Amino acid sequence: MGNCNLHSWLSSEGFCSFQKPRQDSQRQTSMAGCWCEDRGGAVSRRMSREGEAQSSTALCEPWEGRARRLEESRESQDSRKMTPWKPEKASRSRTLSLISVQGSSELQGHAPRPMQLPPRSEEAPRSCAPWCAVQEPNGDFASAKELREKPRRPSPSRAEGQGVTEVEPQRGCLMRCVWAIAQQPETKVLLPLYWYRRRCQMACALFVAVFFAAVGGVLFFASRTVHEVIVPYTKNDAEKVFSLEQDIDGDVLVYYDLPQVNMNQRGFIESKDSRVVTTFGSRVVCEASDTKDWARLRRAGDPSFLARIEAVPTADLAPCGLVALSMFTDSFVFYKSLSDSSDSWEKLEADESDVALPADATAYQKKIHGPSSGWSGLEIGGANSWLTPGSFYEHWKVWYRTPASPHVRNLWAVIRGGLSKGVYKVSFSENSPIWEDWGVPEKLIVISGKHSLGNKGALRCLGTVCLCLAGAEVLCVLLFAAFMPVRSTSSAGSYKLLHSIFLIQRSSIEQGLYQRLKKDLLRRMRRKKRELDVKEKLRLLQGAMDEYDSQVRDLQPFFVSNPERDRAERRLSELQWGIGDTPEAKEMQSRWKMEKMRRAPQRQSKGISVSLSPGLRLMFRPPGFGNFQVYSRRQVGPMHNPNEVSVAMFNDGKVMDVYNKKPSPPLIKFQPTVGIDISTG
Structure with a gap:
C-alpha cells in the first residue's frame, strides 16, 4: 500500500492509495487497485462524473494482477470501475477518476459518484508516485515522472477554508549568484571507487x-x-687568461655573475624611474637617488660612470633610482691564442646587440626615444638621459629586470660559431671598482654552451x-x-573484525538515540513549560530503549552475546535524570521564572513605604567651548526598583567654571545619586 500526494489542491481529508499487483497462475485477471480513501479510514470514496459510461481510461496506470486481492480485502469493496471525468474549461475544477480493468464482477452495477476537488492553480507543484497519472487542466493525462521533469513553480495552499497563496520568495541578482556558488556541483570525476x-x-x-x-x-x-667555464676577476685585474678543456659547439653565451648583492629587497626594487616603468599594486619612486649629487655620492669611486652622468648638459637625472645608479658597466674583449706560447692573439667578436628580452623593446618603445638634435644620448620624458644607444642601452634593459634572488647572473654577449679547445684571454676595457666597495667579494664571467x-x-x-x-x-x-591492513584468514580473526564493526554500529545507534532522547525531553519541557515528572521521563526512556533493542537486534551477529544494553541504558538514564542541568534546560527555567515574575501582581504594602534607588553619573569634560555634547542614560536592576546610570561628554574644558570658581572645570566628574520613592498604601 502506498500514499500519493497528487497535488496541493487535493482535499486534506483524503489520500491516494495503491494496491500492489500479484500474479496468479490460475486466474490471469488484471486490475488497477488505486482508490481514494479518507484519512480517518472510515469510508472509501469513488470519484467520477455522474451519467457517463464506464471506460477503461484511468488516471492511475493499470498493472497486471489478480482479482483475488480485491476479494480478500473487503474493506476496499467500494473501489469500483469508473470513467474519468474531464472538467470543463470554465470551471477549472479537477476530478480524480479511478478504474479497475477486467476486475471482479462485484464491481458491476454500482453507479459512479463524482467528487469535486477545490480549484487548482496551474502553477501548483506536481508530486505523485511513479505509477500514478494525473489529469492536466487541458484534459491530457501525464505520468508522475513527466510531471516531476516539468519546471516547479510556487504552489498555492489552502488554510482554514480560505485561499492563502504561499509563494516562494524571489531572490535578487546577488542572492542568486551566491546560491549558485553555494550549491555543491555534480562531480566530473567518473573514476570507479577501485582507484x-x-x-x-x-x-x-x-x-x-x-x-x-x-x-x-x-x-x-x-x-x-x-660545458661551462667560470673566470673570476677583481678591480685590479686588467686581463685574465683561461683555457677550454673541450670544444663548445653552437653559440656561446657570456654571462656576468655577481654573488651576494641582495637586489631582491623591496626598497631597492621600488627605486625606479616612474617615467620609465609603471607597476601594478606597488609604487616606484626615486627617493635619495634623483639628482646628480646623489649619483656622485653613491658611485664616488667609479669615475667612468660619473663621466656618463656629467656628460648630460641638464641637471635632471634620467633615469633615476637605485636600480639605474647601480648598473653593471664592465665591458670585456675576448681573444684566442694562435700558438702555444700565447704571444699572438686573435680577437673574438662578441655580439652585445641582442641580449635583452624581445618584450623589453615593446615596453620602452613609447617611453625612451632616440637621440635628438643637439644631444647624442637618449631622451626619457623629454629630458636628456645618460643612456646611449647601442649595446649600453641593451645592457641597461637587462639590468633593469631585477632578479628574484640575491644572486645576479645576466647575459652580457653571445659569441657566434662556438669555441674550440685551447687558451683564451679576456681583457677588461672597463672594470668598475665600486662593487668591492659595496661588499661583493669577486665578480665572475661565465662562459657556457647553449642547450635547448x-x-x-x-x-x-x-x-x-x-x-x-x-x-x-x-x-x-x-x-x-x-x-x-593484514587480512585474517582464520575464523577467529573474521569474528573479531565483525565484532568490532558491530560495536561501532552499536555506538552510532546509542549516540543517535541519545541525541533524540535529549531533543524529546527538551521539546516536552518546552511544550509543558515546566520540569517533567519521573513518570514522563521514564516513559521516554523506555521508548528509547525499545528502539535501541529493535535496531541492535537486526545488527547483532550470532556469535556476539552481549549487545551492551546495560551501558546504553545507563547513559540514557543519566541523560533523563540530569536533563535539568543542561544549558538548554537552565535557559528555559530562567525564562519561565522571568515570565512568572512578570505575570505575578505586585503586592501593595499598607502604610508608608520608602524605596531607595542608587544611581551613578559620570561626565567627561574635554577641552572645548561647549559645541559638542553626548548624553546616554540607562536603567539597570529590577523593573520595580530600577537604578539609573548616566554617562555624558561635554567639551567645555576651556570655559571657566563659575560654580567652583576655577579657570577650567575638571576633566572627569563622578557623582553618585540616590532616588527616594515614598508611597502610601
Missing part, C-alpha cells in the same frame, strides 16, 4: 615516483653535457626538484605499505 583503494594508490604513487626519477635523471645527464632545455644551473635545479618529488612519492608508497 581510491590503498593498493591502487600505491601503484599510482610508485608510477609517479618512477616518472619523476626518470625526468630528474635526464635533466642531470643533460646538465653534464653543457636551459643552462647548466637551471637543469640541475629542475633535476633536483624532480628527484625530491620522486622521493616524496616513494615515501607515500612506504606509508601505504606500512599501514596496509
Whole structure:
C-alpha cells in the first residue's frame, strides 16, 4: 500500500492509495487497485462524473494482477470501475477518476459518484508516485515522472477554508549568484571507487615516483653535457687568461655573475624611474637617488660612470633610482691564442646587440626615444638621459629586470660559431671598482654552451626538484605499505573484525538515540513549560530503549552475546535524570521564572513605604567651548526598583567654571545619586 500526494489542491481529508499487483497462475485477471480513501479510514470514496459510461481510461496506470486481492480485502469493496471525468474549461475544477480493468464482477452495477476537488492553480507543484497519472487542466493525462521533469513553480495552499497563496520568495541578482556558488556541483570525476583503494594508490604513487626519477635523471645527464667555464676577476685585474678543456659547439653565451648583492629587497626594487616603468599594486619612486649629487655620492669611486652622468648638459637625472645608479658597466674583449706560447692573439667578436628580452623593446618603445638634435644620448620624458644607444642601452634593459634572488647572473654577449679547445684571454676595457666597495667579494664571467632545455644551473635545479618529488612519492608508497591492513584468514580473526564493526554500529545507534532522547525531553519541557515528572521521563526512556533493542537486534551477529544494553541504558538514564542541568534546560527555567515574575501582581504594602534607588553619573569634560555634547542614560536592576546610570561628554574644558570658581572645570566628574520613592498604601 502506498500514499500519493497528487497535488496541493487535493482535499486534506483524503489520500491516494495503491494496491500492489500479484500474479496468479490460475486466474490471469488484471486490475488497477488505486482508490481514494479518507484519512480517518472510515469510508472509501469513488470519484467520477455522474451519467457517463464506464471506460477503461484511468488516471492511475493499470498493472497486471489478480482479482483475488480485491476479494480478500473487503474493506476496499467500494473501489469500483469508473470513467474519468474531464472538467470543463470554465470551471477549472479537477476530478480524480479511478478504474479497475477486467476486475471482479462485484464491481458491476454500482453507479459512479463524482467528487469535486477545490480549484487548482496551474502553477501548483506536481508530486505523485511513479505509477500514478494525473489529469492536466487541458484534459491530457501525464505520468508522475513527466510531471516531476516539468519546471516547479510556487504552489498555492489552502488554510482554514480560505485561499492563502504561499509563494516562494524571489531572490535578487546577488542572492542568486551566491546560491549558485553555494550549491555543491555534480562531480566530473567518473573514476570507479577501485582507484581510491590503498593498493591502487600505491601503484599510482610508485608510477609517479618512477616518472619523476626518470625526468630528474635526464635533466642531470643533460646538465653534464653543457660545458661551462667560470673566470673570476677583481678591480685590479686588467686581463685574465683561461683555457677550454673541450670544444663548445653552437653559440656561446657570456654571462656576468655577481654573488651576494641582495637586489631582491623591496626598497631597492621600488627605486625606479616612474617615467620609465609603471607597476601594478606597488609604487616606484626615486627617493635619495634623483639628482646628480646623489649619483656622485653613491658611485664616488667609479669615475667612468660619473663621466656618463656629467656628460648630460641638464641637471635632471634620467633615469633615476637605485636600480639605474647601480648598473653593471664592465665591458670585456675576448681573444684566442694562435700558438702555444700565447704571444699572438686573435680577437673574438662578441655580439652585445641582442641580449635583452624581445618584450623589453615593446615596453620602452613609447617611453625612451632616440637621440635628438643637439644631444647624442637618449631622451626619457623629454629630458636628456645618460643612456646611449647601442649595446649600453641593451645592457641597461637587462639590468633593469631585477632578479628574484640575491644572486645576479645576466647575459652580457653571445659569441657566434662556438669555441674550440685551447687558451683564451679576456681583457677588461672597463672594470668598475665600486662593487668591492659595496661588499661583493669577486665578480665572475661565465662562459657556457647553449642547450635547448636551459643552462647548466637551471637543469640541475629542475633535476633536483624532480628527484625530491620522486622521493616524496616513494615515501607515500612506504606509508601505504606500512599501514596496509593484514587480512585474517582464520575464523577467529573474521569474528573479531565483525565484532568490532558491530560495536561501532552499536555506538552510532546509542549516540543517535541519545541525541533524540535529549531533543524529546527538551521539546516536552518546552511544550509543558515546566520540569517533567519521573513518570514522563521514564516513559521516554523506555521508548528509547525499545528502539535501541529493535535496531541492535537486526545488527547483532550470532556469535556476539552481549549487545551492551546495560551501558546504553545507563547513559540514557543519566541523560533523563540530569536533563535539568543542561544549558538548554537552565535557559528555559530562567525564562519561565522571568515570565512568572512578570505575570505575578505586585503586592501593595499598607502604610508608608520608602524605596531607595542608587544611581551613578559620570561626565567627561574635554577641552572645548561647549559645541559638542553626548548624553546616554540607562536603567539597570529590577523593573520595580530600577537604578539609573548616566554617562555624558561635554567639551567645555576651556570655559571657566563659575560654580567652583576655577579657570577650567575638571576633566572627569563622578557623582553618585540616590532616588527616594515614598508611597502610601
